[in-house]
Amino acid sequence: MNTQEKFELVYNNFKLHFYREIFHKIQGRETSLTTVETFCMEVIYALGRPTISEFGSFIGLSTPNTAYKIANLVKKGYLKKVQCPDDKREYRLEVTQRYMDYYNISASYMNNVIGHVQEKMTPEEIHGFDRSLEVIYAEQMEETPLPDGHLPASLSDE
Template sequence: MDLEECFQEVYAKFKLNFYRGIFDRLSDRLGSLNATEAFAAEAIYALREPKIGEFAEAIGISQPNATYKVNSLIKKGYIKKINSEKDKREYHLRVTQKFLDYYNINSEYVHTVMERIKKRFTPEQTAMFTEMLRIISRELMPENSQIHDRQVSVDEN
């Protein structure tokens, strides 16, 4: 397998684990997220407290469509609107603890894989892999640079 095939395989495994967790939760909960809402909430989390326009632009949908999705997520308690400290007329979208509980489907698996990496590889190899991932994220994926530009806060409710 070449580099691209290896990367696609690893990425597919992470996605499959996440989707499996989502579908398990969808069948277990009333008022849970549907697949579109789950993806929208995950995008909001990845964008780290975006404004509604930033969210719409990042996922390539109209502002009215984004507003509809956001209102649905607010109603279900997965995100909140937080007034901007700079301009009280603007607001940012912040995930709630309820979303993080939902999102942990994937982060638990990521943590498991990271622990396996630490056991399988030397500290030097792990440090090199970490640096490579940092470079990939910050330099080789500029179209998504907004993901690492902000800090994340979580509302407890």
């Protein structure tokens, strides 16, 4: 198995774990998010407090569609709009604790996996793994243009 196939398997396992947990929540009626709303929330969270227009532009939605999706997420209690102090016409999107409880489904799994990986690796191997993640992240940043200031340009500590 080559590196690309291994990476795809790891990536797919993270997705599968997340989806399985989401379906368990849906069956237990613990969430009121639709599939599309779940993806919208994932994007908003990953962008880190985007403005309404940044979110809409990033996923390619029209202004009315963006407003509709945001209004539904606010109504359901997963998202809040926070007025920007320097420009009262602009709002930043912030996830609520309700969403964070929902999101922790995958975050706790990732933390467990990384914890086990670190236990099994030497400090040198962990350093190499960190460097690999930095390279992967840099490549992703070239392929995925993001609104300015939402994610670090690099993962490097330097």
